[in-house]
Amino acid sequence: GENVEQHPSTLSVQEGDSAVIKCTYSDSASNYFPWYKQELGKRPQLIIDIRSNVGEKKDQRIAVTLNKTAKHFSLHITETQPEDSAVYFCAASDGSGTYKYIFGTGTRLKVLA
Amino acid sequence: DTGVSQDPRHKITKRGQNVTFRCDPISEHNRLYWYRQTLGQGPEFLTYFQNEAQLEKSRLLSDRFSAERPKGSFSTLEIQRTEQGDSAMYLCASSLRTSGGPGLNEQFFGPGTRLTVL
Numbered sequence: 267g268e269n270v271e272q273h274p275s276t277l278s279v280q281e282g283d284s285a286v287i288k289c290t291y292s293d294s295a296s297n298y299f300p301w302y303k304q305e306l307g308k309r310p311q312l313i314i315d316i317r318s319n320v321g322e323k324k325d326q327r328i329a330v331t332l333n334k335t336a337k338h339f340s341l342h343i344t345e346t347q348p349e350d351s352a353v354y355f356c357a358a359s360d361g362s363g364t365y366k367y368i369f370g371t372g373t374r375l376k377v378l379a
Numbered sequence: 380d381t382g383v384s385q386d387p388r389h390k391i392t393k394r395g396q397n398v399t400f401r402c403d404p405i406s407e408h409n410r411l412y413w414y415r416q417t418l419g420q421g422p423e424f425l426t427y428f429q430n431e432a433q434l435e436k437s438r439l440l441s442d443r444f445s446a447e448r449p450k451g452s453f454s455t456l457e458i459q460r461t462e463q464g465d466s467a468m469y470l471c472a473s474s475l476r477t478s479g480g481p482g483l484n485e486q487f488f489g490p491g492t493r494l495t496v497l
Contacts, residue, residue: 272421300485309383309470309488310422355421364435365474366412367486369421 268293270358272370279346280378287341287354287373295361296368299332299339302355304372310355314341346377381405383489385471391495392461399457400492404473411454412486413446415439416468425469428454429476461496468493 269292279285291299297318302310316323316330316339323330329342343350353374357367384403392398404411409430414422425444427435430451440446443461448454458465472486 270421302488309490311488312485315485357421362435364427365410365484366424366427366435367414367422369414369423372419372421 268296268358268360268368270356270368270370272356272373274373275371276374276376278376278378281346281348283346285341285343285346285350285375285377287356287375289339289341289356289358289370291337291339291358291368293358293361293368294337296358297361298359298365299330300357300367301330301341302357303352304355305352313354343375346375348377348379351375351377383471383473383487385469385489385492387492388490389493389495391497393497394461394463396461397457397459398461398494399455400469400494402454402456402471402473402489404453404471405475405487406452408473408475408487409451410474410476410486411448412472412474413454413456414470414472416470416491417466422470425456458494461494463496466494466496 272289300315303313304310327344332339353372355372356370359365386401411428413425416422426446428448443459446456468491470491471489474484474486
């Protein structure tokens with residue numbers, strides 16, 4: 267079946283440093299890639315997304331890059347703050363038309379003050 | 380709160396009992412998804428509705444699971460004869476399919492129903 271791999275599973279950075287999370291996907295028909303942030307006990311919240319016709323998108327301290335050829339996409343957080351600490355999930359839409367998401371296994375980010 | 384809501388937020392049941400969860404999507408959203416999330420994992424797709432039609436079911440959805448969206452608004456997910464392996468967070472998400480649009484619109488998630496089967 268379709269698969270999304272996500273690395274690393276945990277990431278600790280000092281406040282102010284950058285964090286990078288990487289994902290690969292298997293469905294070549296996937297054309298939408300959202301990133302969700304999930305704090306403990308809360309619902310997943312979209313933080314940024316990218317469509318397959320774009321290679322990079324930035325929103326303040328958050329950016330996402332997409333390499334369709336390699337089927338890689340990455341999340342970049344600059345100037346990290348303690349409130350960035352959470353679990354981050356990448357996802358890829360399936361290409362079948364339902365647009366359901368195939369999620370990665372998550373990255374637990376800890377920003378150390 | 381105009382977001383996606385789910386009820387109950389927590390459910391503890393004994394093995395073998397039936398449980399039913401409810402999801403109320405954002406009012407104008409015509410697409411509704413159910414996902415299951417176990418500890419330390421990402422959400423896994425269970426089933427999808429467009430309006431009242433259930434268009435796809437995952438192989439994860441055994442015959443003990445059934446979902447409905449009778450009027451194209453709220454949805455229910457029922458699990459019959461619960462097993463300990465059903466313990467998980469059940470998430471509902473909704474999105475809007477706009478006519479002529481790309482079809483790829485953000486899914487908004489509800490807070491989830493945490494099921495514990497003893």
